[in-house]
Amino acid sequence: MSWIKDLISPKTRKWEDFYRNRWQFDKVVRSTHGANCTGGCSWMIHIKNGVVVWETQALDYPIIDKNLPPYEPRGCQRGISASWYLYSPIRVKYPLVRGALLDLFRKEKDRHGDAMVAWENIQTDPEKRERYMKARGKGGFRRVTWDEALELISIANISTVKKYGPDRLVGFSPIPAMSMISYAGGSRFLQLMGGVNLSFYDWYCDLPPSFPETWGEQTDVAESADWYNAKFIAAVGSNVAQTRTPDVHYFAEARHNGTKTVVFSPDLNASGKYADEWIPIHAGQDGAFWMAVTHIILKEYHHEQKVPYFLDYVTRYTDSPFLVQIEKEDGIYKAGKLLRANKISKYKNVENGDWKFLNIDKNTGEFVCPGGSSGHRWDDRDGNWNLKYQDAEIGGDYEPLLSFIENNDETLQVEFTEFGLDKKRLRGVPVKNIKTVDGTINVTTVYDLIMAQYGVARGLEGDYPQSYKETDQSYTPAWQEIFTGIAAQNVIKFAHEWSKTAMATNGKCMIIIGAGVNHWYHCNLIYKAGTMALMLTGCIGKNGGGLNHYVGQEKAAVVDSWGHIMAGKDWQGPVRLQQGPIWHYMNSDQWRYDGHHSDYNTVPENGLSGLHTADMIVKSVRNGWMPFYPQYNKSNFDIVKDAQNAGAKTDAEIKEYLLGELKSEEILHSVVAPDEEINFPRVWFIWRGNALMSSAKGHEFFKKHYLGTHHNSIASELAKGLVNDVEWKEEAPQGKMDLIVDLNFRMDTSALYSDIVLPAASWYEKSDINSTDMHSFIHPLTAAVPPVWEAKSDWAIFREIAKATSEVAKTYFPHTMKDIVNLPLMHDSKAEISQTDVKDWSKGECEMVPGKTMHNIAFVDRDYTEIYNKFISLGRGTKNGLGAHGNSFNCADYYEDLLEDKNHLQKIKGEVYPSLKDDEEAINAILHLSSVTNGELAHRAYQNAEKRTGMPLTDISADFKNVKLNFADLQSKPQRYISSPVWSGIMANGRAYAGFTYNVERLVPWRTLTGRQHFYLDHELYIKFGENMPTYKPTPKPNVLGDLKNSVATGKAKVLNVLTPHGKWQMHTTYSDTARMLTLSRGMVPCWLSEEDAKEIGVKDNDWVEVFNDYGVYGARAIVSARIPKGVCIVYHATESTYSSPKPQVRGYERGGGHNSFTRVRLKPNLMAGGYGQFTYHFNYWGPVGVNRDSHVLVQKMDRVELG
C-alpha cells in the first residue's frame, strides 16, 4: 500500500511541525465558568502569546470510590466556547454611559459646578427624566472614563439615600454559587449601604416550594455521582442529556450497571433517547401520573402487602403517625390542624406546647409527645430535638401507632375534594374520640388521612374507588389517563417495578426532576405527588434515592462564612434580602394586569382564597411572612427624625412611635401603594445576570414600568375593583428607576437597556470560587490573563463604587444616620413558632407585636463615609461565630488567626482588621472560616448539633479534623469539601453526597413542624386553598389565563402552549450569542413547532414566525419537527434581543423582545405563608415562585422581515 509512509523520508514529514506549532502554548491555569448552569466544571485554560487561546477540561478529579465512575471530564459545548468571549466583538471593553443621560448630566454639572445639584435637577424635572428614559435600549452609548462613571453612580447613590432612604437602592445578581466573590462584592456593598438584594432562585422558579413544604429545606439533593447508586431512575421534567451535560454519563453508566431508567417528557428529547422508556406525557400533567403511582403503592404495598421496610420507614421518618383533628364545618367533616400537645391535659403546660405534636403508643394506647418538633427545637432545654421513639416531655420509649384502622372509636365520613374532575367525596376515616382541654374531639393519623385522600378503601365505608379502572374516582390509574395520556397499564407496571426495586434495595429509587415540572403554576403539588411515591417506599435520605431537583446552581457550599461576608454581617446584623417574585409582581405593576387568581387557580371558596394576590402580598408583608423593600412611604431616616422630634429617645421608643404611626395609617407600608412616587425603587445594580431579559418575567412590563421606554404590551389592566388593600391609581407610572447600572463582559439585553455599562472581568480574568449541588468540589476561577482592556473584577468594581460613594458622602451626607430595618419572621429562628393562626393586626384581629404578629423592626446606624473602609476589612462581628441552616459554631480564634497574617491586614482608625480588599483575600477568609473547608469548624458545628439533638454526631467529622483548604489548594487540584451539619448529606468514606442521609442515619430532625418529612401541611392557608394533602390541580386553560384577550392574528395563526425548557446552545442567555453556539444551532433561538401545527398555519422549516400574546412578541425562525407534540411550541429558554431580532408585524414593526415577552408572572398566594414552622421566610428559600410555563401564545408566519 503506497500510502503507508514509514519514517524513511523524515524530511518530507517535517511539514508536520505546522500542526505541532499550533498545539504549543505558554501557560495553563485552572478556572471555571460562572453561568448558573450547575455544571461547576474544572477547566484548564491555555494561554499563548499572552492571549487565551482555548480551554479543555481538567481530568484530575479525585476518585470518590472505585465502584463509582469518575467525574472526569466535566464540561460541555457551552463551557468550551467561553474563550470566544474574551476578545469577541460583543465584549464590553470600556465604561459606557447612555448619551442622553450623559449629556444632561454634563450640561447640568457645567451649569452648576456641582454633580449633586446636576443629578437632582435631572431627577426633579419630568421632561429630563423622560428624555433619557425613552432613550433606554435605543443605542447612543458613549465611552467614558472610570472616574466619570463612578461619579455618576456615587452621586445617584447618595442622592437617593439622602432623599428616600437606602431601601430604594436595589441589586440583582443571580446564584452566588457560580462565582461567590463576584456576587458578594455587590451584595456586601449594598448591605453596608442599607440597600436591597433581590432574590433569584424563587424568581427564576428554580426554587421547588415542595422542598420547604416537605422538608423545611431550600433544596438539598444528591451529587450526580449518586445517580449511579440508583437502581431505578425516573427523569421527570428534566432533560438531563441536554441540560445536565457533564453529569449525564452517570445516567448511562447506571443503565449499563443494571439500572432501569424512564424519561417523562411531552417531546422526544435527548434524554428520551437515552432511557429504557420514554413516556410521552401531556405537558404539565406529571402530577396526575404520580398521584396514580402512589395510589397503587398505598393500596398494594402498604395496605395489602404491608411491606415492613416501607411501613417502618414512614413511621420513623414521616409525619404519618401524628394526629390530625377532624373538624365539622357546616355539618361536613374535614381534615383540620395537627393536634397540638397542649390540647391534652398531661402536656397542657409544656414549653412551646402549640408547636409540639402527638402520637399514640401502639402498646399502651396512650398519648406520646415525641421529640424533634419545632417546639423542641426552640425549647430552652437541649437534647430533645431528635427522631428517637421517645416521649420528650415525660420520658420513656414507645412504638408509634401508624393507623387507627384496627383500633378506633368510629369511622367518620370525611370530605375529600378531587380538583381534576371537581368532585367531592365522602370517605370513611377511622378516628378516636379524645378528650382535650377544650372538650372531646375526633382525631385520626396523617397516615389514615392520606390513605383516604388517595382513595384506598381498606374495607371502610364511603365513596372509595373499587378498582383501578374507575375513571371518575380520585387517583386511579384510569383516572390519570384522562390527564396524562398514559394508559393505565403503564402506570401499574411502573408502580410495580418501582416498588419492587425499592423493596429489594431498601430505597434505591430516584426521581431526577427539573424545570419542566417546577415552572408550572402548581409546581408544588406536582413535586409533592412524586415525593409521596419516594417517601412511601423509603427512598429519601438514601444513597441512590431521593428527589433530585437540579434547577439552578443554588448550592454555595461555603454558605456559612460566605453568607456572613456577602451580607456585611461582620459589621452589622439586619440585612435587606428581598423575596424577588412579590417585589417584581408589585413594582413592575404586573399585579395591575392580573385578574383574580381563582380564575386560573382551582381553590375552595372562602375569605382567604378570595383575596386578590396583591392583597395577599400586603397581608404577608404586614404579618411578617414576606419582606418588602422599600419599606414605608417615608424615608426611614425621616421616620427616625420625626420620632426623635416627637420625643423618642431609645430604639424602643422609636419603635413605639412607628407602630403608632402604622396603626393610625399615618405611615403606610410601601407595598400598599407601589405606584406612588415616594415608593419607587430608584437605583438598580445588575451584575452577573441578565435581569432585563432572561430574568425578566414580564419583560415588556419591565420595559414599560421600570425603564419607561418602548414596549410591546397591549395587555388590559384587570385588578381595578379586585384589590382592597392595595391602592389603585388610574394611571400606572412608567419609568420608576432613576438609574440602572449593569456590570458585564458582554453586551447582553440588560446592558443594552442600562444607563451605565461597566466592563467586568470574564471568568478567565479574575479570582473567585464556584460550587454546585451536582458534585462535591469547590472550584476556583483564576485569572489566566489580567482583566482585558479596562475591565475589572466585580469585587473590584464594587470596591471602587464603595470608595467613590464614601467620598461623595463626605461632602454631601457626612452624618451617621439611624436606619430602620423591617425583618420578616425568619426561618431557622424562634420566629418559626410565632403564628399559630392567620390573624391580621391591621384588621384589628390581633395586637401589633413585632417579631410575633408582625414583622420585626431593627435599627442600624449608617455612616456613609465608612462604607469603603468596612467593605475592605473583615469586621469584629465575625468573632461572635458563624453558621447556616440552623447550625452554628464559634470561630473567634480563627478570626484572630487571620490577624496574624501581616501581609493581609487593613488598618482603619488605628484598629487592625483582616483585609478583604482583594478578591483572593476575601476567598481565603471565606475558606478559612467555613465549616466545609475547615475541619475543626465542622467538628465544632457537630458538637453544637450534638447538644441540641442529644445524638452522637462528632464522629462524622473525626476524619476531617485536619482539613484546611485555601485558594491555592483549590487551584492545584479539584478539592472535595467535607461533611458539615450545614448540609444534610454525609460524605465520609468515599460516599457520594445524597441529601437527608444525615437525618435518616443520625435521627436528626428535618426543620419542619413535626421534625419529620411532611405528608400533611396544616397551615391555615393550605387548608383554605385545598393543598393540605397531596393532590392534583388542573393546568389553567388559555381562556381563563387571559393571555390572548387583545391579541389579533393577522394571518393563519394558532394558539399554542409555549414551553420554555432550558436549551442546548446556551446557559440562559450566556453563550447563546457566541459564534460557536449560533453556528451549531440555527443562528438564533428558534420556535419549535410540530409538523401538524406548522402545516396548519402554513409555516415551513426556517420560516420566520412571530410568537405573541397580549404581553409582547418574539420574532423567531421556525423549526418544524416530528419530535414536537401538537398543541405546544418550544422556545428554549432563553433568548436575547441583541442578535437576529426582527421587527414583528403584529406590534407595528417594533423590535421584538424575547421569551419573557410572552410571560407575565402569576403567584400562588398560599406560598406566602409565614411564621409557621417550615412555612417561614428565608431568602431564596421560601415564598411564591415566578411560574411561567402555563402561558399560551399565537404563532403565525411573518410576511415581512426586517432584521436591521
Place this chain on the structure above:
Amino acid sequence: MDIRSQISMVFHLDKCIGCHTCSIACKNTWTDRKGAEYMWWNNVETKPGTGYPTKWEDQKIYKGGWEKKGDFLNLKGAGKIKGIKNLFHNPNMPEMDDYYEPWTYEYSNLFDAPEGDDQPTARPISLLTGKPMDVKGGPNWDDDLSGTPDYARQDVNLNSVSQAEQEAMFQLEQMTMHYLPRICNHCLNPSCVASCPSGAIYKRGEDGIVLVNQNKCRGWRMCVTACPYKKTYYNWNTGKSEKCILCFPRLETGQTPACMHTCVGRIRYLGVMLYDADLINTVAISDDADLVSNQMEIYLDPNDPKIIEAAKKNGISDDTLEAAQKSPVYKFVKEWGLALPLHPEFRTVPNLFYVPPLLPTMGKVEDGNYHNSAKELFGGIEKTRLPISYMASLFTAGNEDTIKTVLKKLMAVRWYRRDETVGDQSKSELEVMLKEVGVDHEVADDIYRLTSLPTVKERYVIPPAHREEALEMIEDSGDVKGNTGFGFHHKPERGL
C-alpha cells in the same frame, strides 16, 4: 504477514448525548481561522438525518469511496485518472450549499449605533462577503430532528427501512433518534490517499494517521470527492485541503485527541490495533454481508506470541505492543464484537468503530393513550424503536444478525449487573441470555467495567511516540532540545 499498528477508536453511541463539545474542542484547537470556518473535522449528527455536508452518505450524489468491480476495487468518483480529466471541473464535489455559508453578526452595532427610535440589534453577516445574509444552513442544521420534513425524512439509510417502519419512525410516540459523532476514520484503505494527484496524502507508518501534507497539497480537491465520509475539506484561504489529524501533536505527547479528551459523555475510547496489511485488499473486496466479519479478521491478537514476534520483526516497538495488549479498542471490537465500522460498504476499511445505541422500547398510541406492552424490566431488543434494518444500513452493510447479536450482548450485560446489584429478576433466564450471546460472567463484568467505570487512562491507551527517534533521523536530538522554538514559522502558501 505485514503487521502494522494503527491507532483506532471506539465511540459508544449508547452513551452519546450529542452535545458537540468534541466539535468545539476540535474547532478551537485546529480550525478557528480564516478559510477553515466551515471545517468540522469532528462533527456530530442526529440520526435519522442528512448530516454534514448534507446527504454525505449518498454516494449516488458524491461518488465517494470504492466500488467493487469483479475482483477489483475502483475509486467510485475521483480517481487519479478520472480526476485528471476533471481537474478543473470536479462534478461530484459538495458545494457551499451542501456545507453552509459561514456567518457572524454585526455585533459592533450594539455599541456604536447612534440613538435611534428603536432598539439596535446585530444582524447576521457573511464571513465570506462581509454583507448581511439570510442564514439558511449550518453544520448542524438537523440537530435533534430539526426540520424533519426536509432532513430526517430524507435520510438515505431509510432506503433500507420498510415503508411501515418508516411511518412509525416519524410518529411521535414511536419515534426515536440518536447521535453519530464523526471524525476521520484513518482508514486502512483510504480513498482520499488514492485519489490525490499530488501524492500529498499519506498514512503514517507508526500510527496509521492519515495526513494531507500542507506543503505538497495543490488543492485539486480530489480527496474531497473521494472520501465517502466527507472528512477532507478545502481551505479556501490557503488553497490546501485539510482534515482531521487525530491530534497527532497531542498523541505524540501522550495526550488524547482534543475531541476525546473533552468527551463529557465518556463515550470514546482510543487504542492500538495490530493488523495485517497484506489482507487489506481482501477485506475491501468482500461481499457486503462479510465486510464486517472479514474486517475483524485483519486485526491481530496482540497477546499471541507469534503475532508479537512478527510485529517485532516489522519494527513495532515493545511499548506499542504493550499498548496494543491494553487497547480498549481491541476489546470492544475484536474480543467482544460490540463495536462496528460505519458504512463498511464504502470499502475504505475504517478504523473508527461504533457501539450501536440501545434505544427505548416500542410503545404506541391507542384510544388517545400511550401504551407500552413490554413485559420485561428493560424491554426486548426486538422491539427497539429504531429498526434493526436502519442500524444495519449504518454499521453492517445490511447484515441484521450482527446488529441483533451486539444489542443482545449489551442487554445481557445489563441483566447480569441487575442480578449482581439488585437480584430481583430470574437468574435462570439470565444464564440463558448470557449463553445465547456467548458471554460468561467474567467477560460480562469486563464489558460492564469498561463501559461504566473507566478512568481516562483506561479509555485512552496511547503508545509512546518516541519522537526522539524520529528527530534523530534529521538532527542530533540534543541539538533539537537546545534549539526548540527558535526560527520563523512559515504557514502553507497557496499555489501550484
